Amino acid sequence: QSVLTQPPSVSAAPGQKVTISCSGSSSNIGNNYVSWYQQLPGTAPKLLIYDNNKRPSGIPDRFSGSKSGTSATLGITGLQTGDEADYYCGTWDSSLSAHVVFGGGTKLTVL
Amino acid sequence: EVQLVESGGGLVKPGGSLRLSCAASGFTFSSYSMNWVRQAPGKGLEWVSSISSSSSYIYYADSVKGRFTISRDNAKNSLYLQMNSLRAEDTAVYYCARARTGTTDYWGQGTLVTVSS
Numbered sequence: 531q532s533v534l535t536q537p538p539s540v541s542a543a544p545g546q547k548v549t550i551s552c553s554g555s556s557s558n559i560g561n562n563y564v565s566w567y568q569q570l571p572g573t574a575p576k577l578l579i580y581d582n583n584k585r586p587s588g589i590p591d592r593f594s595g596s597k598s599g600t601s602a603t604l605g606i607t608g609l610q611t612g613d614e615a616d617y618y619c620g621t622w623d624s625s626l627s628a629h630v631v632f633g634g635g636t637k638l639t640v641l
Numbered sequence: 642e643v644q645l646v647e648s649g650g651g652l653v654k655p656g657g658s659l660r661l662s663c664a665a666s667g668f669t670f671s672s673y674s675m676n677w678v679r680q681a682p683g684k685g686l687e688w689v690s691s692i693s694s695s696s697s698y699i700y701y702a703d704s705v706k707g708r709f710t711i712s713r714d715n716a717k718n719s720l721y722l723q724m725n726s727l728r729a730e731d732t733a734v735y736y737c738a739r740a741r742t743g744t745t746d747y748w749g750q751g752t753l754v755t756v757s758s
Contacts, residue, residue, distance in 0.1 A: 563743035
């Protein structure tokens with residue numbers, strides 16, 4: 531059971547838009563920046579979004595992030611087959627039991 | 642270019658020990674906190690441990706507290722994870738990752754640890 535809650539899967543057609551939600555609490559998302567990671571099959575996670583809505587160099591503007599209260603959202607527009615991957619949200623947690631927490635991951639299928 | 646290369650994974654029996662290493666290059670290692678994150682087969686990401694740049698602050702997940710020890714050698718640009726009393730549920734790919742304020746920005750390719758008799 532992950533501290534952050536994500537839908538297990540989402541799907542959309544090429545060229546369409548999809549959003550992935552990430553729900554937490556005041557000890558994590560509510561008071562900390564959220565990051566999003568993309569994990570292509572058989573590879574290590576890669577940072578997509580940091581500080582809720584910033585993109586590292588080289589990440590296309592098709593990827594966007596937002597945060598409101600204790601929830602965050604990843605948006606992907608102009609879907610491509612190469613976007614098929616697992617997506618994870620992550621943040622810091624101020625509770626005693628964890629320092630860094632992740633969502634359970636969302637499998638994106640581009641139909 | 643930031644590079645993180647893990648090593649030391651392998652097959653170990655329950656109750657055994659293993660020491661993972663992570664060689665860092667392409668950035669000033671001594672200026673960054675570092676994390677170990679693991680991923681069990683077919684499962685999601687699980688944070689394992691964090692260490693601050695000067696080793697002053699160290700944190701562990703409850704699942705490994707008392708069994709795993711994180712350390713670093715800034716002179717060798719290296720991060721370590723000593724894993725003792727290993728259990729089947731510790732089987733996972735272990736990633737070394739660089740921490741930055743509010744995020745984890747670079748990840749290694751991972752090293753597989755399998756705990757099985």
